Structure formats: C-alpha cells, structure tokens
Amino acid sequence: MAWGAVQITASQWISTGVCRADFQRPNGLVKSADYEIFCQPLNSGQRCVVTGRYSTYFTVEVRNGSGALANLDFSFQMIGDNY
Numbered sequence: 001m002a003w004g005a006v007q008i009t010a011s012q013w014i015s016t017g018v019c020r021a022d023f024q025r026p027n028g029l030v031k032s033a034d035y036e037i038f039c040q041p042l043n044s045g046q047r048c049v050v051t052g053r054y055s056t057y058f059t060v061e062v063r064n065g066s067g068a069l070a071n072l073d074f075s076f077q078m079i080g081d082n083y
Contacts, residue, residue, distance in 0.1 A: 006078055014059070017069025022057040023078070035080035041072060048074045 010022040037058050039048040045065035052059040058078075064070040 039076040
C-alpha cells in the first residue's frame with residue numbers, strides 16, 4: 001500500500017507539555033501505526049519525545065530547558081513505508 005501525503009487534521013495540547021496530532025491518510029488505506037515520527041524542538045535546550053504512535057494520531061511530550069513539561073513549539077517529520 002502506498003502512503004502518499006498525510007494531512008494533519010488537528011493538533012492540541014491534551015495536558016501541559018503533551019501534544020496530540022491527528023492525521024488522515026489518503027483514502028484511509030493504511031490502518032496500522034507503521035510509521036516513524038521525528039520531532040525537534042525549535043529552541044536550544046528544549047526536548048521533545050514521541051510518546052505514542054497510533055493509526056490515526058501520535059503524541060509528543062515537550063520539556064523546557066529546566067526539564068519541566070511545557071507547551072512549546074516543535075517541528076516534526078513523519079515517515080512511513082511506501083510499497
């Protein structure tokens with residue numbers, strides 16, 4: 001199954017420092033969580049970690065320079081199998 005482009009349909013902070021990003025795949029073809037997410041905080045000293053990968057969304061935990069959970073901007077890249 002081919003992946004093609006993925007559309008982020010919503011993103012929200014579900015608790016302090018934990019972001020959920022919902023996505024939709026073309027034609028709803030792929031129903032598994034067979035993908036990788038790479039995230040990068042936008043400021044030095046901050047940290048983000050992918051904490052969950054699901055078939056229609058993923059979650060990311062973001063921490064500030066002191067290590068506390070915080071709602072901070074980050075970028076991400078989503079990669080999946082194209083076969």
